[in-house]
Amino acid sequence: MKYLKPKVIIDVVKMESSNVATKSPIQNKKVTLEEKIMKAIQLLHDGIGKSQICKQLNMDIRVFDKLLSMNDNERSFYLKSPLQISHEGKVAKKNEIINIARDMHNNNHSVRSIAIELGMSRKTITKYLDDNVSAINGNYNVKRKSILDPFLEEINKLIDKGHTSSDIENVIRQKGYNGSDSTIRNYRSRLKKSIHETYKNSKTSPATTDLVDRGQLLKLLYKPLIKVKRLSIDYVNKVNEKYPLYKEIIDLVGEFRKILKNKEISKISKWMEQASSLNNKYINSFINGITRDISAVKNAIIYDYNNGLAEGSVNKLKVIKRIMYGRNSFEMLYKKILWLEKRRKIN
Numbered sequence: 543m544k545y546l547k548p549k550v551i552i553d554v555v556k557m558e559s560s561n562v563a564t565k566s567p568i569q570n571k572k573v574t575l576e577e578k579i580m581k582a583i584q585l586l587h588d589g590i591g592k593s594q595i596c597k598q599l600n601m602d603i604r605v606f607d608k609l610l611s612m613n614d615n616e617r618s619f620y621l622k623s624p625l626q627i628s629h630e631g632k633v634a635k636k637n638e639i640i641n642i643a644r645d646m647h648n649n650n651h652s653v654r655s656i657a658i659e660l661g662m663s664r665k666t667i668t669k670y671l672d673d674n675v676s677a678i679n680g681n682y683n684v685k686r687k688s689i690l691d692p693f694l695e696e697i698n699k700l701i702d703k704g705h706t707s708s709d710i711e712n713v714i715r716q717k718g719y720n721g722s723d724s725t726i727r728n729y730r731s732r733l734k735k736s737i738h739e740t741y742k743n744s745k746t747s748p749a750t751t752d753l754v755d756r757g758q759l760l761k762l763l764y765k766p767l768i769k770v771k772r773l774s775i776d777y778v779n780k781v782n783e784k785y786p787l788y789k790e791i792i793d794l795v796g797e798f799r800k801i802l803k804n805k806e807i808s809k810i811s812k813w814m815e816q817a818s819s820l821n822n823k824y825i826n827s828f829i830n831g832i833t834r835d836i837s838a839v840k841n842a843i844i845y846d847y848n849n850g851l852a853e854g855s856v857n858k859l860k861v862i863k864r865i866m867y868g869r870n871s872f873e874m875l876y877k878k879i880l881w882l883e884k885r886r887k888i889n
Contacts, residue, residue, distance in 0.1 A: 581599060582596075633678055639660065640675070643656050653671070697730075707723065710726055759778075764795075805843055810840065862875070
C-alpha cells in the first residue's frame with residue numbers, strides 16, 4: 543500500500559504499572575545540572591550510594607565526583623553558563639564606572655566635567671548619580687513575552703489529546719491568534735522533545751514504565767508482528783486497548799493485503815465502505831484515488847503483470863538527465879543511455 547499513510551495518533555505510548563502514579567507530560571520539565579547536584583547531595587546524605595544516585599538522576603559519576611570535591615564557591619562558578627559569566631563581568635565593569643562617577647561628583651565635579659572625563663553623555667552620568675540605579679539591566683533574566691502565552695493552556699490540552707499542529711492552529715486562530723504556524727510547530731516540537739527526554743530518563747527511576755516507539759508500531763502496517771523486533775503481543779494488545787483507532791487501521795491494512803494476495807476483487811467495494819467509515823482524511827484520500835481509477839486497480843488485483851519495468855526505465859532516464867544538469871541535446875542523452883545499457887550488459 544504505497545500511498546496509504548494513515549495518521550496514527552500514537553507518539554509514545556506509556557504503559558504504567560497499576561501502583562505507580564506519574565505526572566502529566568505537560569507538568570514535567572528538564573532538570574538542570576544545578577538541580578541535579580542539589581538533589582544528589584540530599585540523596586547522599588540520606589545514605590544512598592553514588593552509583594544509584596547517578597543512575598536515578600541520569601548523571602555521569604565522574605561529573606558527580608568532580609562537583610562533590612569542590613567547595614561551594616567553586617561549584618557555584620562551575621555551574622555558571624558562559625553567558626552568565628559574561629553578564630557578571632559586564633555588571634562589574636559598569637559598577638566600577640558608576641562608582642567612579644559618584645566619587646567624582648562627591649569631590650565637587652560637575653556632571654559636564656564627569657561626562658567629558660569618562661567619555662559619556664551627561665544624561666547617562668545623571669542616571670548613574672541616582673542612588674536607585676542598578677548596574678543590572680531591568681530586563682535581565684525576564685522571560686520575553688510570547689505571542690502564544692494567552693493560548694498556552696489550550697495548546698497544552700490539545701497536545702495531551704494528540705492533536706496535530708494544524709488542528710491546534712485552527713482552534714486558536716478562532717480565539718484570536720494571529721501569529722505564524724511555525725511558532726506553534728516549534729513550541730509543540732520542543733515540548734515533545736522535553737517529554738521524550740523525561741520518559742527516557744524515567745527508565746532509570748524506581749517507577750516501572752515501558753515505552754513503545756511509534757516507529758515500531760507503524761511497522762505493523764507492512765510486517766507481521768513476529769518480524770518486528772522489540773514488540774510483543776502484550777504491548778500491542780495494550781496499545782489496541784488504549785488506542786482503538788490504531789487497531790482498526792492495522793486491521794484495515796491487513797484486509798487490503800489479503801485482497802491483493804488472494805485476488806478477491808469482489809471484496810474491494812466492501813473494503814472501501816469499511817475504510818470510509820473511519821472518516822480519516824488520509825484514508826479518504828487513498829480511497830478517492832482508487833475510485834478515480836477503479837478499473838486499473840481491479841486489473842492490478844486480477845493480473846500478475848504490471849508497468850513496473852516501464853516505470854523503472856523512465857526513472858532511470860530522468861536520473862541520467864538530471865545528472866547531466868539538463869545541459870545536453872537529445873542526441874547526447876540518447877547516446878549516453880545506450881552506452882550505459884551496453885556497459886551494464888558487459889558487466
